[in-house]
Amino acid sequence: MKQISLGIIGFGIEGKVMLRNSLWLKGARIDAVADLSEKARSAAKKSGVKKVYGKYEDLLKDDKIDGVIISLPNFLHQEAAVKSAEAGKHILLEKPLARNVEEGERILSAVKKNGVKLMIGYDMRFDPVLSGIHDKIADGFFGEVQIAEATNITGGPFAPRSDSIGPVRVPSWWFDKELAGGGALLDLGSHLVDLFIWYFGEVASASCFLKYMYRTDLEDVATCILKFNNGPVATVKAGWFSKGFIESLQICGTAKNTLIQLAPENTSSIIWKGIVRKFIGRNKNSAYYLELQHFVNCLQKDEQPQPSGEEGLRSLQAISSAYRNAQTVM
């Protein structure tokens, strides 16, 4: 099998997560990083990346690179994805596909025109617990699912963050609706919307209640209700407002119900993962790692990776529809 050479475009928090999870990839490695920031490029070099570029256009000129991982802010997704497709690079694009449906369609059109593969970085699909639920729904384990509910509440972009030097400021684009495209629903909720589309298929209707408690143009509290064509009604609760962190999933069917709390994890689980990472080197169940390996496997076998660009567009369409039907809550 061909060894796949990958480049990372955008070496911020997500880019670094991708590099870390790529270290144990089979059949591929990260050979290049592009980032406008000198600090980011220096960090990439220190991490052992051979080629670093300031402009990602220069990385795209590198013939040895087969595919790129785009982990740029939302407002740069369209431009970077279209240019990558035009350069003949396969793309793993960090979610959401784009800021809006129109941009998403332009990306898909460029991908189709240039015959490259596009995968959207909805890593929750690769979480072994959540992919197990997908299989159980398909197998009828829950009977007919009537109600589903998923929650992802954190501080979002406002959660304190730091690098090896110290605290890091929230990037300014997170305060600009024009640049971010949406708030908690697009950022965190899109993971859960994608998960439910994967579980239940086509969305018949979508609406949401939004709250702007931090007085930015971006919603920080969102409750989105999705009605699926084949029956279930799903609720997505996403928020940027909390110092705490909770991530959970509830599935209620005619045969069985389940409630899974994905985060925060219990202490013993965290300790065990730390020990595994320290002494074994990787957590083979890391969703990021599994996502990357899936992308690589598909490039090697010339198959379409999942979630595809079309699936990313379906999530974006559902979210756009929910925004159009939004009610603001005071």
Added chain:
Amino acid sequence: MHTQNCEPEALKHAIKKSLDLINFDFGRKAKKIVIKPNMCYYYHPSTGEVTDPRFVSVLIDVFRENLDVSEILVVESDASAMKCKNAFNILGYDKMAAEKKVNLVNLTEEKYRIVNKTIGGHAFKFHIPMLFSEADLIVNVPKPKYMEGVKISCALKNFFGCNAYPNKLIYHKVLDKAIVAVNENIKTHLVVLDGLAVIGKYTKRLNLVMSSEDPVAADSAVSEMMGLSPRSVGAIVLAAERGIGVSSFSSVGEFHYFKEQFPSKGLKDDLRATVANVYLYLFSKH
């Protein structure tokens, strides 16, 4: 003082009574007032991490009703991870300032003088905003919190944020000394502590208002309320030694009630934090 709730009238009554209890001189000159709340990060005031703009709003009313005021400034400075521009908006200070017709000032964008100061063998350089020297009344509106490295964050630590230099991380290795050094350069005239929501072992609605004209005494009282001896808090000891204030205090009002009610951390919590730090050191990827 205990306030029944956070409604403006109840809060106004509690703040006024708290100031009366310390015999605050309402006849003093206070044409220009500078208020420094704690806006350390983009946390909601209900977390207990930042000064509630509702508290500052009522404090402004109290000053206007009882002092001869012509100008009030509400100030904060940029920090390593926080920008005032965003914090003013996100925390609701923009809205409050417009309603109360006061000016919000980002100290980092103000004129400053460079002050070099050596304390305990450590040489510091600060950007001290000029506007403090023009103020008649400098009011410190802190939050009581535990803080790793310096044990507590309250009035003295809140004034560390008056140093306009944004990269405050450079001071953190000797933070207690840096805190005292800034307080030597900018004198707090009045502390009015926002204890509506407090964060200790967990967040709790305490509905506490506490005042003092001495930031060292205020911090001593708060540290005792939080279950820590003031003698164990480096910044308090050093500030008292250098004459910023006195570490002894006499409480008036309901101090013992709040000491009982404060969600204090215990030995078990310290042990848990130590274990977590050891774990992070051993197993986190650097």
